[in-house]
Amino acid sequence: xxxxxxxxxxxxxxxxxxxxxxxxxxxxxxxxxxxxxxxxxxxxxxxxxxxxxxxxxxxxxxxxxxxxxxxxxxxxxxxxxxxxxxxxxxxxxxxxxxxxxxxxxxxxxxxxxxxxxxxxxxxxxxxxxxxxxxxxxxxxxxxxxxxxxxxxxxxxxxxxxxxxxxxxxxxxxxxxxxxxxxxxxxxxxxxxxxxxxxxxxxxxxxxxxxxxxxxxxxxxxxxxxxxxxxxxxxxxxxxxxxxxxxxxxxxxxxxxxxxxxxxxxxxxxxxxxxxxxxxxxxxxxxxxxxxxxxxxxxxxxxxxxxxxxxxxxxxxxxxxxxxxxxxxxxxxxxxxxxxxxxxxxxxxxxxxxxxxxxxxxxxxxxxxxxxxxxxxxxxxxxxxxxxxxxxxxxxxxxxxxxxxxxxxxxxxxxxxxxxxxxxxxxxxxxxxxxxxxxxxxxxxxxxxxxxxxxxxxxxxxxxxxxxxxxxxxxxxxxxxxxxxxxxxxxxxxxxxxxxxxxxxxxxxxxxxxxxxxx
Amino acid sequence: xxxxxxxxxxxxxxxxxxxxxxxxxxxxxxxxxxxxxxxxxxxxxxxxxxxxxxxxxxxxxxxxxxxxxxxxxxxxxxxxxxxxxxxxxxxxxxxxxxxxxxxxxxxxxxxxxxxxxxxxxxxxxxxxxxxxxxxxxxxxxxxxxxxxxxxxxxxxxxxxxxxxxxxxxxxxxxxxxxxxxxxxxxxxxxxxxxxxxxxxxxxxxxxxxxxxxxxxxxxxxxxxxxxxxxxxxxxxxxxxxxxxxxxxxxxxxxxxxxxxxxxxxxxxxxxxxxxxxxxxxxxxxxxxxxxxxxxxxxxxx
Numbered sequence: 001x002x003x004x005x006x007x008x009x010x011x012x013x014x015x016x017x018x019x020x021x022x023x024x025x026x027x028x029x030x031x032x033x034x035x036x037x038x039x040x041x042x043x044x045x046x047x048x049x050x051x052x053x054x055x056x057x058x059x060x061x062x063x064x065x066x067x068x069x070x071x072x073x074x075x076x077x078x079x080x081x082x083x084x085x086x087x088x089x090x091x092x093x094x095x096x097x098x099x100x101x102x103x104x105x106x107x108x109x110x111x112x113x114x115x116x117x118x119x120x121x122x123x124x125x126x127x128x129x130x131x132x133x134x135x136x137x138x139x140x141x142x143x144x145x146x147x148x149x150x151x152x153x154x155x156x157x158x159x160x161x162x163x164x165x166x167x168x169x170x171x172x173x174x175x176x177x178x179x180x181x182x183x184x185x186x187x188x189x190x191x192x193x194x195x196x197x198x199x200x201x202x203x204x205x206x207x208x209x210x211x212x213x214x215x216x217x218x219x220x221x222x223x224x225x226x227x228x229x230x231x232x233x234x235x236x237x238x239x240x241x242x243x244x245x246x247x248x249x250x251x252x253x254x255x256x257x258x259x260x261x262x263x264x265x266x267x268x269x270x271x272x273x274x275x276x277x278x279x280x281x282x283x284x285x286x287x288x289x290x291x292x293x294x295x296x297x298x299x300x301x302x303x304x305x306x307x308x309x310x311x312x313x314x315x316x317x318x319x320x321x322x323x324x325x326x327x328x329x330x331x332x333x334x335x336x337x338x339x340x341x342x343x344x345x346x347x348x349x350x351x352x353x354x355x356x357x358x359x360x361x362x363x364x365x366x367x368x369x370x371x372x373x374x375x376x377x378x379x380x381x382x383x384x385x386x387x388x389x390x391x392x393x394x395x396x397x398x399x400x401x402x403x404x405x406x407x408x409x410x411x412x413x414x415x416x417x418x419x420x421x422x423x424x425x426x427x428x429x430x431x432x433x434x435x436x437x438x439x440x441x442x443x444x445x446x447x448x449x450x451x452x453x454x455x456x457x458x459x460x461x462x463x464x465x466x467x468x469x470x471x472x473x474x475x476x477x478x479x480x481x482x483x484x485x486x487x488x489x490x491x492x493x494x495x496x497x498x499x500x501x502x503x504x505x506x507x508x509x510x511x512x513x514x515x516x517x518x
Numbered sequence: 519x520x521x522x523x524x525x526x527x528x529x530x531x532x533x534x535x536x537x538x539x540x541x542x543x544x545x546x547x548x549x550x551x552x553x554x555x556x557x558x559x560x561x562x563x564x565x566x567x568x569x570x571x572x573x574x575x576x577x578x579x580x581x582x583x584x585x586x587x588x589x590x591x592x593x594x595x596x597x598x599x600x601x602x603x604x605x606x607x608x609x610x611x612x613x614x615x616x617x618x619x620x621x622x623x624x625x626x627x628x629x630x631x632x633x634x635x636x637x638x639x640x641x642x643x644x645x646x647x648x649x650x651x652x653x654x655x656x657x658x659x660x661x662x663x664x665x666x667x668x669x670x671x672x673x674x675x676x677x678x679x680x681x682x683x684x685x686x687x688x689x690x691x692x693x694x695x696x697x698x699x700x701x702x703x704x705x706x707x708x709x710x711x712x713x714x715x716x717x718x719x720x721x722x723x724x725x726x727x728x729x730x731x732x733x734x735x736x737x738x739x740x741x742x743x744x745x746x747x748x749x750x751x752x753x754x755x756x757x758x759x760x761x762x763x764x765x766x767x768x769x770x771x772x773x774x775x776x777x778x779x780x781x782x783x784x785x786x787x788x789x790x791x792x793x794x795x796x797x798x799x800x801x802x803x804x805x806x807x808x809x810x811x812x813x814x815x816x817x818x819x
C-alpha cells in the first residue's frame with residue numbers, strides 16, 4: 001500500500017512536468033545569428049562609383065582628422081581601452097548585433113518601423129477617415145501610414161542616401177588615409193574582423209548619420225528610437241576597437257549632410273500631395289466610366305478613400321515622369337466583357353476551392369497591414385542573400401539602393417496604372433468571391449505585388465546571377481498568391497510582373513554603368 | 519482594411535468536463551455529441567472596444583464528439599474532437615472550417631472526505647491537446663484555432679451539501695510554439711522566422727448549482743488570462759500570440775431520462791463580460807450523451 005502511494009505521488013509529480021514540458025518553446029530569430037561582416041573585397045575605389053543625387057564629395061565638409069600623435073587621438077584611444085577593460089555581456093551583445101553590418105541593421109530597423117506604422121487609420125464617428133499629418137505627426141492617426149507606396153519610397157530614400165554618403169566617405173577615407181585604431185595602437189583589440197579600409201570617417205557612422213537624418217523626415221515620431229539606435233551603433237564601434245570617437249563624429253556629420261540632399265528632394269517629390277482631394281477622387285470614377293468600365297469602389301466598411309491616388313505623380317529616381325506614362329500598360333478587360341467574365345470566374349474558382357498549399361502561399365506573401373510591405377519582404381529576401389556574399393558596406397548600400405529605387409519607381413508606375421484605369425476588384429464584380437487575405441484599398445489593375453516582385457527579381461537576378469531563376473520563381477509565386485487569395489485577376493498579375501521587370505531593367509542598366517561592376 | 523478579433527474556442531464538452539467534479543464510475547463510458555454556436559460583433563483591441571463593418575457578426579460553430587471512460591471510480595479519461603466552422607456576416611474574408619484540436623484528459627479524485635452530511639473532494643485534471651488537421655492559424659479572426667499543442671493542469675475543490683455544490687478550480691495552461699506560413703511578423707517589434715511563441719495562460723473558475731439524479735443546473739464564473747502576448751493595436755489585425763483575456767459567466771443544465779436509461783441531454787450558454795483582444799462572445803450549446811455500462815455487475819446507476 002505504501003509502495004502504491006509512492007507511485008501515486010511520483011505519478012502526480014512527474015506527469016504534469018512531463019506534460020507541460022512537452023510543449024516546445026524556443027524562438028530563434030535567424031537575423032540574430034548573422035556573423036560579423038568580413039568583406040571579401042573592401043571596394044577601395046568606391047569613391048569613383050556613380051552616386052544617385054550628389055554631384056561631388058567635395059561639396060561636403062569633412063575636416064582633416066587629428067594627427068595620430070595628437071593628445072585628442074590618444075584620448076580617443078584611451079576611451080576604447082576603457083571600454084575594453086570591462087565589457088559587460090550586454091555590451092558584447094551590442095557588438096554581436098551591429099558587427100553584422102551597418103547597412104543591414106539599418107535596413108532591418110527601417111523594416112521594423114514600416115511594419116509598426118503600416119496601420120490604416122480607424123474611422124471617425126461619422127464614418128469618414130482621418131488622415132495622418134506630417135505637420136502634426138503624433139496626433140491620431142500617427143504620421144505616417146506606411147502603406148506599400150509610402151514604404152517603397154522610404155526604402156528608396158534611405159538606401160540611396162546611405163549609398164551616396166558612403167561614396168562620399170570613400171573619397172575622404174582615401175584622402176586622409178587614417179589607419180584603424182588597432183593598427184595605430186597594439187593596446188587596442190579588434191573585436192571584429194580587421195579591415196584595411198582607412199577608418200576616417202567611419203563607414204558605420206556615415207550610414208548611421210545618413211539613416212538618422214532621412215528617417216527623421218520619414219518617421220518623425222520615431223526620432224528618439226532612431227537616435228538611440230545610432231548612439232548604440234557608435235558605442236559599438238568604439239567598444240569593438242574599430243573606430244575612435246573622432247572618426248564617428250566626422251562620419252555622422254558627413255552622412256547627415258548627404259542625407260540633407262535627399263531630404264530636400266523628398267520634400268518636393270510630390271509624395272506629400274499623393275493623397276489627393278475628394279474632387280480628384282470623383283474624377284477617377286468619371287475617367288473609368290468614360291472608358292466604358294465599372295469604376296472602383298472601396299470594399300471597406302465604412303468606405304475608405306483610395307490609397308494615395310496621386311502617388312503616380314511622385315518623381316521617380318531611375319527615369320522621368322514621361323516614362324511613367326509611356327510604360328503604362330494597355331487597359332484591363334472591360335467589366336462585363338467575355339474576357340473579364342472568364343477571368344472573374346477563375347478568381348471565383350480559387351475562392352471556392354482553396355487548398356492548404358495555396359493558402360500557405362497566400363499567407364506567406366500577404367504582406368498586408370502590420371507588415372514591412374512587399375518591398376520590405378523583398379528587402380528581407382535580398383538581405384538573406386547579401387549576408388552570404390560578404391559585401392563591403394558600400395556594396396551593400398549600392399545593391400539595396402538599386403533594389404529600392406526600382407521598388408519606389410515601380411510603385412509609381414503601378415499606382416499610375418491603377419488610378420488611370422481605376423477598375424473594380426473581383427469581389428466588387430461578384431460578391432460571392434470571398435478572399436483568403438484582406439483586399440487592399442485600391443483598384444485591381446495591375447497587381448502591386450506583381451509589380452514589386454517583378455522589379456525585385458530583375459534587380460536581384462542581375463546582382464546575383466548564380467542564383468539562377470530563384471528570384472523570378474519567387475516573383476511568380478508572389479504574384480500567383482494574389483490570384484489564389486482571390487483578390488486579383490490573372491491579367492493583373494501577368495501584366496504587373498511585366499511592368500515590374502521593365503522597371504527593374506532601369507535599375508540593372510544603372511548598375512551596369514555605375515562603376516561598381518556586378 | 520479589415521480587422522477584428524478572435525476568441526479562443528470555448529469548451530464544448532460540458533457534462534463531466536475537465537472543469538467539474540463529476541466522475542464516471544469504473545467501466546462506464548459516456549459518449550456524447552455537442553453543437554456549440556459562438557458569436558460576437560464587438561471585440562476589444564487591447565482595451566479599446568469596437569465593432570467592425572468588415573466583419574459584422576463573427577460566428578463560430580462547433581460540432582464535437584466526446585467521451586469519458588471510468589478507468590476506476592476515481593480516475594477518468596476524457597477526449598473531445600471538434601469540427602469547427604467560422605463565418606463573418608460582413609466583409610470579404612472567407613470563412614474557414616476543419617477538424618480542430620483533439621484534447622485528452624485524465625481526471626483524478628485523490629481525496630474525498632465526509633464532513634457531517636457534506637462531502638469535500640479534491641481533484642486533479644491533466645489535459646493535453648494537439649491539432650487534428652493542418653488548419654491555418656495565421657488568418658485571425660477567421661481561423662478555427664491557434665494550431666498550438668498545449669498541456670494543462672487543473673486543481674479543483676468541490677464541496678457538496680445534499681444536492682447543492684460549490685466548486686472552485688485553477689488551471690495552468692502551457693502552450694507550445696506554432697509555425698506559421700510567413701517568415702516574419704510584427705508583435706511589438708518585427709521578428710524574422712515562422713515560429714511564434716504562444717503565451718501560456720491560466721484559468722480560474724467557480725461554479726455552483728444543484729445536482730440530482732435526473733437534473734443538474736449550475737452557474738459558472740471564470741477568468742482566463744494570457745501570461746504574455748501583446749495587444750492588438752488600433753485597427754491592426756489580430757495575431758495568434760495576442761494576449762487574450764476574458765471574464766465569462768455561464769449556465770449549464772443537464773437532464774437524465776428515466777425511461778431510456780443512460781440517455782442525457784445538456785444545454786447551456788456563456789457570455790463574455792469583459793475581455794482583452796477577444797470578441798465579446800455569446801455561446802450557446804446543446805448536446806446529447808449516452809452512458810454505456812461495461813462493468814460486470816450490470817444493474818446499478
